[in-house]
Amino acid sequence: MSWVEVAALDELPPGQGRRFDLGEHRVALFRVGDRVYAIGDRCSHAEASLSEGEVFDTEVECPRHGSAFDLETGEALTLPATKPVPVYRVKVEGGRVYLEVTP
Numbered sequence: 001m002s003w004v005e006v007a008a009l010d011e012l013p014p015g016q017g018r019r020f021d022l023g024e025h026r027v028a029l030f031r032v033g034d035r036v037y038a039i040g041d042r043c044s045h046a047e048a049s050l051s052e053g054e055v056f057d058t059e060v061e062c063p064r065h066g067s068a069f070d071l072e073t074g075e076a077l078t079l080p081a082t083k084p085v086p087v088y089r090v091k092v093e094g095g096r097v098y099l100e101v102t103p
């Protein structure tokens with residue numbers, strides 16, 4: 001595992017997702033206040049891009065069929081999705097955002 005710098009905190013608009021492709025990882029980053037969450041971008045139901053979903057507190061709603069996912073745990077909270085999406089560790093240092101990924 002290694003930490004990869006992906007963005008400046010100021011580049012992440014609060015309440016909106018942003019997609020990053022890091023090797024085989026397709027990651028959706030969300031800024032909620034001063035916290036940043038990172039989950040797999042592919043919805044576990046039919047692979048819609050969760051970074052394009054609407055954010056409500058610490059949940060994101062899939063733009064295709066409306067399943068809600070918990071940004072902290074990756075759990076699918078509402079149908080039709082039933083499986084979680086991956087969660088990535090994030091750290092913010094000196095105004096820069098880093099993701100922990102396998103190379």
Ligand code: FES
Pocket residue numbers: 043044045046047048062063064065066067079080081
């Ligand atoms: S693709 Fe996300 S709920 Fe169907």
